[in-house]
């Protein structure tokens with residue numbers, strides 16, 4: 157989906173350096189790279205660094221790939237990967253729904269015109285305000301994640317209204333790239349277990365509430381899942397539960413949401429989940445399983461986040477310092493864990509690239525670090541960069557579109573970077589840089 161064909165380096169069997177970049181990425185004169193027809197070196201000059209560049213067409217293309225692979229399903233974008241008003245517009249225009257996990261994400265989407273009926277709200281601990289906002293704005297579905305939410309939600313609903321809900325089930329499947337992002341097993345905080353019967357118990361409680369309209373089961377087994385098998389297994393277990401629900405309660409659930417978690421490659425050569433294979437295998441399992449159980453095939457929902465937006469983003473930094481200590485070289489850039497906490501959180505590895513000048517210097521192993529006051533502020537450990545790397549150089553980090561800025565913090569009061577959309581040779585600021593004025597405006601009393 158993102159392989160470019162013009163670069164000589166991409167010819168051959170090994171994936172080229174641009175294989176994880178947006179499909180529009182092209183080498184440009186002077187060692188520059190263009191994305192969406194926009195020079196990254198010029199963008200860094202114009203907007204400053206750290207800078208996040210988002211390829212609008214890549215996001216749209218990825219939405220279309222999902223729509224084409226899952227023509228009969230609801231494809232809903234997981235807003236937590238990255239949400240701003242423009243992204244909400246793009247995914248809506250491409251026919252996707254939205255999944256939110258807070259009143260903030262929800263309100264931002266709805267106030268920019270996102271149809272609330274195409275929004276699903278979940279979260280392991282929704283606040284009363286989250287639920288009240290969801291009801292007030294009329295979200296399509298709310299995913300129940302714990303038994304205490306059932307009565308709380310039922311009590312908040314205005315008399316005479318009914319809310320469509322789903323139940324987040326833990327299918328007991330271990331999948332995902334790191335313990336912190338494996339959500340399909342019984343030993344983590346999300347969902348209600350099938351194994352210990354909490355899911356079944358919650359369903360009984362829900363059916364006692366006349367204003368809750370249980371439309372289906374939901375699961376999300378984890379993130380950075382590279383193979384189709386865990387999804388097939390999840391579908392099998394959820395169909396099994398649907399069959400037991402029909403036996404026990406005499407109801408047939410019309411919907412099934414199997415979440416997201418589709419892996420993308422962060423470095424050339426890494427595996428991404430094959431979406432077409434996923435669609436085919438899930439469809440087969442769902443049809444076969446339902447036929448065996450004598451159930452009608454439920455309407456499917458999937459929730460990709462990262463796979464829609466991650467590979468569309470590129471972070472651009474300036475090198476501020478190069479330090480050689482013993483046999484170690486540290487390359488420090490003007491951002492770090494405040495704009496990308498992922499390496500520190502779960503050891504994600506990136507492929508930073510020198511852009512903006514040519515060099516024939518030999519590649520040398522270095523550690524790319526941020527500018528924050530923590531030794532753990534490492535962006536990319538043990539990566540190869542030219543030996544003559546120096547302050548003032550530009551480093552670009554591909555696959556920066558998901559879970560960077562949405563997880564960005566105010567650490568060290570550096571201010572969060574801007575997001576610039578590129579398409580057809582033009583760049584526009586979607587989200588401006590956070591200034592000291594923004595930060596101090598919240599600091600209101602001595």
Ligand SMILES: *Cc1c(COP(=O)(O)O)cnc(C)c1O
Nearest residue numbers: 234376379416417418459461462
């Ligand atoms: C995080 C999340 C997603 C998206 O996960 P990705 O790894 O970004 O695809 C989808 N559904 C739910 C419920 C989630 O929590």
